[in-house]
Amino acid sequence: xxxxxxxxxxxxxxxxxxxxxxxxxxxxxxxxxxxxxxxxxxxxxxxxxxxxxxxxxxxxxxxxxxxxxxxxxxxxxxxxxxxxxxxxxxxxxxxxxxxxxxxxxxxxxxxxxxxxxxxxxxxxxxxxxxxxxxxxxxxxxxxxxxxxxxxxxxxxxxxxxxxxxxxxxxxxxxxxxxxxxxxxxxxxxxxxxxxxxxxxxxxxxxxxxxxxxxxxxxxxxxxxxxxxxxxxxxxxxxxxxxxxxxxxxxxxxxxxxxxxxxxxxxxxxxxxxxxxxxxxxxxxxxxxxxxxxxxxxxxxxxxxxxxxxxxxxxxxxxxxxxxxxxxxxxxxxxxxxxxxxxxxxxxxxxxxxxxxxxxxxxxxx
Numbered sequence: 001x002x003x004x005x006x007x008x009x010x011x012x013x014x015x016x017x018x019x020x021x022x023x024x025x026x027x028x029x030x031x032x033x034x035x036x037x038x039x040x041x042x043x044x045x046x047x048x049x050x051x052x053x054x055x056x057x058x059x060x061x062x063x064x065x066x067x068x069x070x071x072x073x074x075x076x077x078x079x080x081x082x083x084x085x086x087x088x089x090x091x092x093x094x095x096x097x098x099x100x101x102x103x104x105x106x107x108x109x110x111x112x113x114x115x116x117x118x119x120x121x122x123x124x125x126x127x128x129x130x131x132x133x134x135x136x137x138x139x140x141x142x143x144x145x146x147x148x149x150x151x152x153x154x155x156x157x158x159x160x161x162x163x164x165x166x167x168x169x170x171x172x173x174x175x176x177x178x179x180x181x182x183x184x185x186x187x188x189x190x191x192x193x194x195x196x197x198x199x200x201x202x203x204x205x206x207x208x209x210x211x212x213x214x215x216x217x218x219x220x221x222x223x224x225x226x227x228x229x230x231x232x233x234x235x236x237x238x239x240x241x242x243x244x245x246x247x248x249x250x251x252x253x254x255x256x257x258x259x260x261x262x263x264x265x266x267x268x269x270x271x272x273x274x275x276x277x278x279x280x281x282x283x284x285x286x287x288x289x290x291x292x293x294x295x296x297x298x299x300x301x302x303x304x305x306x307x308x309x310x311x312x313x314x315x316x317x318x319x320x321x322x323x324x325x326x327x328x329x330x331x332x333x334x335x336x337x338x339x340x341x342x343x344x345x346x347x348x349x350x351x352x353x354x355x356x357x358x359x360x361x362x363x364x365x
Contacts, residue, residue, distance in 0.1 A: 063086075104185065148219060163202055211273065309324070
């Protein structure tokens with residue numbers, strides 16, 4: 001049995017080496033990095049070089065840094081701390097601001113994610129706050145969120161901590177509790193999905209960019225298989241289990257964005273995520289809500305050098321699910337700042353797409 005698993009593992013690694021660019025190989029391997037050893041005292045390292053930013057414009061608002069402790073979640077003394085940043089836009093209106101929570105991918109920092117997606121510049125333009133939790137290297141040496149752990153998929157661990165952090169930031173900064181939106185890239189998208197499914201009263205809408213299907217992996221080896229091949233078994237059961245954990249589960253509006261050339265999290269995950277959200281929001285043809293579907297022809301949807309296909313799913317007159325597949329995009333944030341890793345300059349602006357979708361939705365208590 002062990003030899004068979006080893007052969008399967010090395011076969012998969014060889015395929016990745018042939019199919020992916022060097023940065024994508026590094027990202028996939030990072031998922032299987034060993035957990036960090038116990039923290040030891042070291043001499044301060046030389047500061048890392050800051051990656052140049054192509055954008056001439058700079059956000060004009062406030063960039064506030066802080067820490068959130070797991071002690072604030074369960075009341076039990078713990079060494080686990082999560083660093084986060086909050087961006088408050090310049091010239092913000094006096095009314096409570098909506099907030100977009102952004103979860104970075106593996107091998108990213110919150111600062112790089114903010115710069116690459118240009119979400120803070122958009123916040124200045126549209127008038128919303130942006131919250132950036134950051135995974136620590138103590139929790140994972142490559143800053144990956146542990147989306148493949150069953151306890152986290154059930155709403156515990158990091159998912160519970162992120163939800164509590166959001167609650168605290170909203171209360172402390174008097175943000176709009178009814179307009180809390182959650183977005184992520186890759187492992188961050190997987191974690192955003194988990195938080196939204198387990199804390200639906202907190203999240204008004206979710207945006208997943210290049211994310212894996214929910215609930216199909218429960219180990220690092222399983223995560224690799226899902227990223228490459230999607231869910232091998234029924235994908236419906238994971239959503240049904242999530243709904244059963246919450247009495248009267250509310251609908252969860254979602255925008256899904258994925259690159260057709262993604263070899264890290266392959267596009268089959270987009271199709272399976274779309275299936276899960278049509279079930280969750282009762283948008284399937286045999287569901288309780290009426291369905292309208294709009295498909296954008298690829299030839300007519302050329303955006304900044306990359307074509308895309310978009311499907312819109314409506315419940316009555318309300319847009320509940322937007323699925324966007326970008327043809328020439330690999331594992332990168334579409335329309336981002338390509339001077340930073342995991343961002344593609346060309347393609348539809350994913351940040352604007354997500355905000356335009358989020359702005360349609362509000363979570364009413």
